[in-house]
Amino acid sequence: MAKWRLGYRTVKTALGAALAVFIAQLFQLDFYISAGIITVLCISVTRKESIRVSWERIAACMIGIAIGSVLFTFLGYHPLSIAIIILLFIPTAVTLGLKKGIVTSIVIIFHLYLSQDITLQLLFNELILITIGVGVALLMNSYMPNSERELTWKQVELEDDIRKIWKEFASYLRDANISWDGREISRAASTIEEAKGLALINMENQFSRNDDYFYHYFTMRDKQLNVIERMLPFISTLDDTVIQGKKIAVFMEELSDAVSPGYTAGYFLVRLDELYHEIKAMDLPKTREEFEIRSSLFYILHELEQYLIIKKMFKPDPKRTHTVSGKRLYRDQEKGDNKNNYH
Known part of the structure; x- marks a missing residue:
């Protein structure tokens, strides 16, 4: 059985998730809990990896928002639309080298589905959520122990x-x-x-x-x-x-x-x-x-x-x-x- 230990990365992840949710809640954003999820996903082993992952997630989310907005508008808000969007989005993200942004983007796509209405306010809300989640992760990853x-x-x-x-x-x-x-x-x-x-x-x-x-x-x-x-x-x-x-x-x-x-x-x-x-x-x-x-x-x-x-x-x-x-x-x-x- 593995030895129980509390590493610095675990501490950073916990503090980062809490901080991201706090900031998103402070701005009264919808789906504010997702800011913490994005932060957890973006915290990586190294600084350079964190920047690469953050860039992939931002780019993938932009593509996911674009595909989701268009298809939900034309196909309507029902489970079949989600399946079609994911079938189109995942191959696109993989082709563009954005695999690590797939999970985050699907979370955003579900937000669009739950809203049942694509508005500028909703899109702005999602962009701020992404910015807070990624920004807090980069802040947490700015500290790395000297090896x-x-x-x-x-x-x-x-x-x-x-x-x-x-x-x-x-x-x-x-x-x-x-x-x-x-x-x-x-x-x-x-x-x-x-x-x-x-x-x-x-x-x-x-x-x-x-x-x-x-x-x-x-x-x-x-x-x-x-x-x-x-x-x-x-x-x-x-x-x-x-x-x-x-x-x-x-x-x-x-x-x-x-x-x-x-x-x-x-x-x-x-x-x-x-x-x-x-x-x-x-x-x-x-x-x-x-x-x-x-x-x-x-x-x-x-x-x-x-x-x-x-x-x-x-x-x-x-x-x-x-x-x-x-x-x-x-x-x-x-x-x-x-x-x-x-x-």
Whole structure:
């Protein structure tokens, strides 16, 4: 059973519906309760979605009023007229991309039916109802909680898991330690999925700027996690430790210590290239088992390069700060091509 909770959107919907009905009642409008219904229908998850939905409902209502006024006048006020109007209106609204305005418009059409007389006063009444309902919904949706703090903490949690993954990979290559259960990989995947959805909502709530940093960041980490998952079976099937694997383990530990959203991967790509040529210059494998291990290690080196290239293509935001592992603050920087460059 779902947990009972009172979210901010529910509160906004309740307050908005009450305010819309109060205003409509204050102006002594007919069918004033419908202003609250329109407000409830127009309150959306994001600011941009609220504006889109409001526009669709206004446009659909105008079309519904036009079709209803004409057909009720010529066909009369009886149930068959309602059926004909709806049969014409719904396909028209769908064709014009106004599907979300269908329910609101049908409510307005029923008002026309109940009035039994199309007058300018009635049409004005309906327009004011629509204006109040949509206007109050937009007012309620002008407040949206800032999700950047939550996204930042998800970033921190994800980076902690990635650090742990690299350390465990290094531990296995160095000592063949098989005690790790791999929970960080599944947890990282879950964090990325949740964060990307939240980042999309955050983008939809921005009007003044197109803030897509977090979405691109978690998309980048998603691609890197796919690389990590491809590496896992090759690492886990290595039954013996070799000097080449220990050298890669040292590289992975250094990589782990540098996980961050900022800087470039340039330093690590240079280090990886040096490591590749160092291993390639070593004596050739003497047994089939050594050949298979060496082959797996070269594949791991290839995937490490893909991991770093993905990060190199990501453009960090130098103005953002967040807490690393909940203990210290740091600011991303774009300069610095030294050993402390983060990947």
